[in-house]
Amino acid sequence: MSNEWNDDNRRREHGRPTEGAGPGTQPHRSTVVTTDRGRIRGEDEGPVRSFRGIPYAASPVGDLRFAPPRPHPYWAGIRDTVRSGPSVPQGPARLERLVGPRTPDWSEANCLTLNVWAPRTSGAPRPVLVWFHGGGFTSGCGGWDWYDGARLALLGDIVVVTANYRLGPLGFLYRPEMGADNLGLRDQGAVLRWVHDNIAAFGGDPRTITVGGQSAGAWTALLLAVDPETGPLIRRVLVQSAPLGLPEQTRDAARAAAVHYLALLGLIPGDDPAGGLRALPVEHLLRTYAGLGRDMAATASVAPPMYPVLGGFGVRRGLRESVREGALADKDVLIGTTREEAAAFFGLNPAVREAGRVDVLRMMRDEGGRVYERYATRRPEATPGQVFTEVMSDRIFHAGTHDVARARAWQGHPAYLYRFDRPIAAPELGLGAPHCAELPYLFGTFDAFAESLMLRGVDRAAATELFATFGGALAAFVATGSPNGPGLPTWSPHSPKSAETMFFR
Template identity: 55%
Template sequence: MASGQRPVVVTRAGRVRGVEEGPVAAFRGIPYAASPVGELRFTGPRAHPGWSGVRDAAHAGPAVPQEHSRLEAVMGPHALDCDEDGCLNLNVWTPAGALAEGAAPRPVLVWIHGGGFSSGCGGWDWYDGGRLAALGDITVVTVNYRLGPLGYLHLPSIGADNLGSQDQGAALRWVRENIAVFGGDPGLITVGGQSAGGFSSLALATDPATSGMVRRVILQSHAPGLPPQDPADAAEIATAYLRILGADRETDPGRALREVPVAQLLDAYRQLAAGLGRTPGDPAPAMWPVLGGAGQPRTWQQAVADGALDGKDVLTGCTENEMAAFLAFNPDVRAFTREDAIAALGTLTARYGGDAVSAYQRCEARRPGGTAAQVFTDVAGDWVFCAGVTELAGRCAAQGTPAYVYRFTRHPDPDEHGLGSAHCAELPFLFGTFDAYPGAPMLGAVNDDDHALARAFGGALATFVATGSPNGTDLAKWHPYGPGPEPEVMRFGPAPH
């Protein structure tokens, strides 16, 4: 097949025509469920009715309606092309040779974007899977799912029950049923993602409704310290949201919510989030998956204790300075005294546990000469992200499940904002999409060492998708995390600061 040709495959809903881009064939914007509009807004995903003829799949479909990311100051801005109609779509990149008759099926990575359950899109150039598919000779799928109030408003009485999580499950089922025609192996699926996408991947891998489809899981900065939302709290937030919309007095709030323009729904969500007054260091969004709801029957701790990850391969990790992405530009945090920082940490213990004073002292000792803001940022990062990564790996190891752990430490140079290796910093290195982040403070200038780091990081994760181990030709030896005085954590980047 010559480069630029338009391969056609036949899915269960109809034929799609992709485009060959170098060594891979790309199929973008494929609907995996019906558009969640009209009467289908605030209901679980429904099967797509299909289409006649050949659907063009050269370009990404629309994003789910959303506001701009709260991390734009760190990652750089991204244009929004949003539309409820057609937003439940996914994208497939597969080695061109995998489409040949008789070709061996490739292992599959289903990758779920982050964005605090309120922003992001699997079709953005940040997450173009072509380089990763070629690097590992794997099939890569990226997924859209409903966000913000469209995805995580908690009103089960009208059908609104972790709808974004239900979308992810529907996409995973689509992959199992259709990926073979793209040259992928439906029996060898890895679910992976970063931040909210990692949180979601762990839920998919442990929920009895979907776990049987998952062989491996990749969890990047998946905020294991953040528990699922308490149902009572979620109900209170839903009541407050309806009040902002003026729908709390409606006898049929479902009908009212389905008739409100989507821009009004997003504006009300923005007002709601602003009114919650989250403590600095608490990255929890206004709405996220609710415990006991669809796709989230139990906490990850309960799931692992119940053996939900037994027989699955696990790779997990975090960045060195996770919370800098949320706090580096916050003037109140930058002005913290030691007393301010400890007091703010005290307010976080209700959600994340821990002891504010002892945690501050430990991080203070690790960062001689650090400011109160830097120490506060370190503690919050440990509580929300890093401590839970090694806790998960330790629990897996204790139950005989190998788990590989990494720490990403590369930081921009010069680092004028003091970001270090912030939340999301590894994404350009996984996908090799440096050009998609022009001017992003978390990335900075890119040199030959960075391209080599991308090959090492992306290569290790792609090899894990293919084999269950991140070890391969020209890759550093990486041992599973296990018991012992110094369990191994693979570092990607310079020595930690």
């Protein structure tokens, strides 16, 4: 991290306005908006106004580390919000080889921020998309250029919001006696409340909020939508590649992971660990969490050591059980996956690529081999590792997604179901359309993925055309509750009689 970040954070954390803080801090063209914490200055980017790095909660440092989010202090003057805030503390991304590397930019101070993009033209209040990034509850940042919302906001004439939330041990260590209870989810709830209270000042309609996300962010978007506390703030749900085959972590498993983590840190679980956890350097917490991940790693699992806990804050009941019982009945739902989801996790793993049939049966826990044979018969040309990857794609992603769509259909509230089939631009890897493949085509941020295997050598005209249809359809859903509209393919909802799916190729 640069000193520039730290100096800027210190100015902001002490409540002093950054107006006039130095050369280059003021944008050429700007817009001032009043929020419930103070005035902010954004930037006009052609037809879209952007506001980056808006704090929605106080910095989770000192006594606020491992504590629920608190309101940010008021500030005087005008606060510049023309640059995204730092990422929350995190280690390297598990899928970095696929999606591309990121230069570490995290800071514990001033990390709980969000970003807003809104079309400049005035008119009726616009529908709002609040979108949460993925990263396996361990990595990611709403302020990265991958998720720049300007093009999507303009494409759909909507307001787009992205946000950070605490990850890894800082977000999902389970020690409720010290306040550490699904803190990453609590952060997301604070984002929703901030949007509800403030988005009208940006031209957004707080009555028409879609909560969405990809991967871990999609999983939590559904959790927020079914929860009695945050659900009433949400009108629609956009679910991209949610690992719905991953059950919520039980309290017993979460406590065991916490005890193991404390032991690795040299803290005694029987004592109150809060003081020790808050005193340790955050770098030490991250290194130790990486060690915990290695201790708990399993070849056939995508689960991180810590993630949302069943019975903790915001997870009163199992997600799929809640959906089956009608918890989404009053909301519009659009949900989907990529075709080869699990290839992102297993397709580059030598232990999987080189596995034989016996190895795969063991990893699948398929003692009779019946599941393996069913899949292998469908794809006689596939290697055992490819069969394993297809099975895991269905188990972790596809099956749960179809369960949600079917449950909605039988309840008389059909969902829109899609599958993203456009393969990544690295055919020699044999990954097809893996997890994350659709992200550039939602936000139209092709240049931001320049170092990614997914877009290497991609035809820009074809990519732009798919952005117009895929991003356009999802933006239309945010705006109207239907992904249909002028220039878009006709998309029928999933129904009990016809398992309608829109394929994007």
